Amino acid sequence: MQQRRRHLANRLASAMARALGGDAAAGVILILVALTAVLAANSPLAHAYHALFHDPLTGSPIPKLSTLHHWINDGLMAVFFFTVGLEIKRELLGGELSSPARRRLPVLAAAAGMAVPALVFLAVAGNAPDLQRGWAIPAATDIAFAVGVLALLGNRVPPSLRLFLLTVAIVDDLGAVAIIAVFYTAQIALGWLVASAAFLAGLVALGQLKTTRPLPYLLLAMAMWYCMLHSGVHATVAGVLAAFAIPLKTHDSGDSLLLRMEHALVPWNAYLIVPLFGFANAGVSLGGLGFAGLLAPLPLAIAAGLFVGKQAGIFGAILLAERTGFARLPEGASRLQLWGLALLCGIGFTMSLFIGALAFPAHPLLVEEAKLGVLAGSLASALLGFAVLRWAPRAR
Structure with missing residues (x-):
């Protein structure tokens, strides 16, 4: 009996090690964080939970970031976008995106995987003008969550499928950044925007001068983020632009500043920034909503966009590429596995x-409904x- 218990304990420990190791760890952490946030928002701790993130901070060094929620969404998430x-x-x-042959299928799948969910959202949400700003909410894929779920499957999934998911998600992230910059930009403050461009030019100049120390880049990137924060363009866009200015080229010593920065930031992203963002933003109150609340136009449109639109767009693009000979499918993957990936x-x-938070900044109730739709669809x-x-x- 004792030996059987020991074997059971060993199996449980092995399962936990697999679940919390490698790529699966970030996905498991996000699942736990999302559940914790929802539980906190629907418990006696709800008031303390919302006060923690939304009550004004005393003595914030940047008045525009007056709450912890602002610091997370506009500050820490700029680091997330920098890493992306x-x-x-x-x-x-x-x-994987360095040659046209490699780019074809991921770019086609990602484009269809953003366009179709947006169309599904608009079809379900109807002509309500106050909801139409949410069209881009179901267009994005969470790479940490998706790769984490994929990692839990172990060797049942061919490596080519994981690589394809990563490349689709990378193109998807690039599209999401472009959408944020173009469609969710407030009134432009030209002076601040010009200052941002000047600091970006300084970052590019550092690369041309083959500067290998990270500190000058980080200082200019922070200055550009500060100016972007006041320019009307969302501050997280500064993170992506600054990243594009970091040189990838390997120097004579075999060192690459971009790779060093990426390797240093990935763990902070996976285990601190994204979980903290998830905990601050996933706490939707379910009181009084019930099943009818989930069927309200906004949550239903978002959930349908994620669940129906994403798989229809990506899997449809894969089948189209195969039928027309536009691109080769991932090696060793069956159609059923490709549908599962979609x-x-x-x-x-x-x-x-x-x-969702950008789409309805003046409507807290719609932001809560958007959270419900995102959680249900995901x-x-x-x-x-x-x-x-x-x-x-x-696949054979």
């Missing part, structure tokens, strides 16, 4: 919550995507 920008540049110049792309947690996509990939036969 480093990854995008690396992939564009030397990775389902996982419907997990829109981090970026969707972020865009959960349905994760569960069905996991089930399909778990039971899909491996």
